[in-house]
Amino acid sequence: MVAMTTRAEEFCRRYGMRMPILLAPMAGVPAPALSVAVANAGGMGSCGVLLMTPDAILGWARGVRAGTNGPFNLNIWIPDPPPERDREGEDAVRGFLSAWGPPVPERAGDATPPDFAAQCAAMLEAGPAVISSVMGIFAPDFVARLKARGIAWFANVSTVAEARAAEAAGADAVVAQGMEAGGHRGCFDAAAAEAGMVGLFSLLPAVVDAVRIPVVATGGIADGRGVAAALTLGASAAQIGTGFLRSPEAGIPGAWADGLATTPPEATVVSRVFSGRTGRSLPTAYVRAATAPGAPRPAPYPVQRGLTAAMREQGVRTNDLDRLQAWAGQSASLARAEPAGELAGAIWADARRLLPAGAA
Known part of the structure; x- marks a missing residue:
C-alpha cells in the first residue's frame, strides 16, 4: 500500500503532475487542445511527431504552452531500415485500393517521413518535460543531449527484453505497451510484432520486476x-490513448468516434493494411477486405502508408469510417464523449476509490 503511494506520488512530483495519468502520443491526433486539457487537469499531454516537420513540432509546443503550464511529452519513432521495394506487389496494392478511394499515384509509395535528425533537433529546442521513443531506442549521443538539457527519456517497450535494453541505454522510464493498445505496436523488431503480442496484465508485472x-x-x-x-x-x-478519443478536444471524425462506442474488445483487428506496420483498429470494411484471403499483401512501412494516403485523406474529408485509419484499442467502448479534462479527473477519482485506503 505504501509502496503504491510512493511510486505514484514520486512520479507525479518528478514530472510536475497532480495525477498519474498520461495522454498517449497519437500521431493522427495532434490537436494541442487535447494535451492542454489533460495537462490542466493534472496529467501529462503528448504529441506523436512522426509526420511533423520541425517547424510544426515547435508550433505545436508553442500552442500547448499558450494554454497550460503543465508537462508534455514529444514522441518519435526510431527509423526503420530502408524497405525492400517490390514494384509488382505495390502495383497490386494500388489496384486493390482503387476500389476504396481516388486513384493511387504510381509513385505514392515513395513518400517518406520528415528528416529524423531535424525532428530530434526541434524536439530538443521545444524543451518538453519528456521525449519518448517507440520502435526502438535512441542512439547514445542523443541520450546524452537529452540528459544535458534535463529532458527525461521514456522508452515505449512491448517485451521484457526491450525494457531491459532501454534501461541499459539510459531511459528514465519505460512505457510497457500491452497488445490491447490501439494504433501501432511499438515493437523494436517489426517482423515480430504479431508473434510477440503480450497482454498488459502479463507484461506489466514482468517488466516491473525486470527494471529499476x-x-x-x-x-x-x-x-x-x-x-x-x-x-x-x-x-x-x-497512459491512456483510445479512452480520450471521443473527447471533443481530440477532433477526430464523428464516424470514428461513433465506431469506438459500439466496438467490443474482440472486434478490433490487428493488421498492417494502413501503414505496413502492425496496428490495431476498428473492423472497417476496408480492413476486412484488405485482410481477407486473396487480398494483396501490404507493402512494408512506410510504402504502404504512402499508398493508402489518398484513401485515408478522403475518409477524413467525407467522414467515411470505411476509409478512415480508425485506430482503436480493445477497450474502445469504454471511451466517453466528455471533455478531456473532466474525463481525466473522473478517471483518477474512480481509480482512487478502487485502490486500498491510503494507497493513492
Missing part, C-alpha cells in the same frame, strides 16, 4: 478500473 526505473502502463486502459489495476501491478502511472 519507473514503469508506465499502457494498452487497454480507459477508465479508473484500468488505472487502479495498473498501479496495483506495480506501475508508477497509466
Whole structure:
C-alpha cells in the first residue's frame, strides 16, 4: 500500500503532475487542445511527431504552452531500415485500393517521413518535460543531449527484453505497451510484432520486476478500473490513448468516434493494411477486405502508408469510417464523449476509490 503511494506520488512530483495519468502520443491526433486539457487537469499531454516537420513540432509546443503550464511529452519513432521495394506487389496494392478511394499515384509509395535528425533537433529546442521513443531506442549521443538539457527519456517497450535494453541505454522510464493498445505496436523488431503480442496484465508485472526505473502502463486502459489495476501491478502511472478519443478536444471524425462506442474488445483487428506496420483498429470494411484471403499483401512501412494516403485523406474529408485509419484499442467502448479534462479527473477519482485506503 505504501509502496503504491510512493511510486505514484514520486512520479507525479518528478514530472510536475497532480495525477498519474498520461495522454498517449497519437500521431493522427495532434490537436494541442487535447494535451492542454489533460495537462490542466493534472496529467501529462503528448504529441506523436512522426509526420511533423520541425517547424510544426515547435508550433505545436508553442500552442500547448499558450494554454497550460503543465508537462508534455514529444514522441518519435526510431527509423526503420530502408524497405525492400517490390514494384509488382505495390502495383497490386494500388489496384486493390482503387476500389476504396481516388486513384493511387504510381509513385505514392515513395513518400517518406520528415528528416529524423531535424525532428530530434526541434524536439530538443521545444524543451518538453519528456521525449519518448517507440520502435526502438535512441542512439547514445542523443541520450546524452537529452540528459544535458534535463529532458527525461521514456522508452515505449512491448517485451521484457526491450525494457531491459532501454534501461541499459539510459531511459528514465519505460512505457510497457500491452497488445490491447490501439494504433501501432511499438515493437523494436517489426517482423515480430504479431508473434510477440503480450497482454498488459502479463507484461506489466514482468517488466516491473525486470527494471529499476519507473514503469508506465499502457494498452487497454480507459477508465479508473484500468488505472487502479495498473498501479496495483506495480506501475508508477497509466497512459491512456483510445479512452480520450471521443473527447471533443481530440477532433477526430464523428464516424470514428461513433465506431469506438459500439466496438467490443474482440472486434478490433490487428493488421498492417494502413501503414505496413502492425496496428490495431476498428473492423472497417476496408480492413476486412484488405485482410481477407486473396487480398494483396501490404507493402512494408512506410510504402504502404504512402499508398493508402489518398484513401485515408478522403475518409477524413467525407467522414467515411470505411476509409478512415480508425485506430482503436480493445477497450474502445469504454471511451466517453466528455471533455478531456473532466474525463481525466473522473478517471483518477474512480481509480482512487478502487485502490486500498491510503494507497493513492
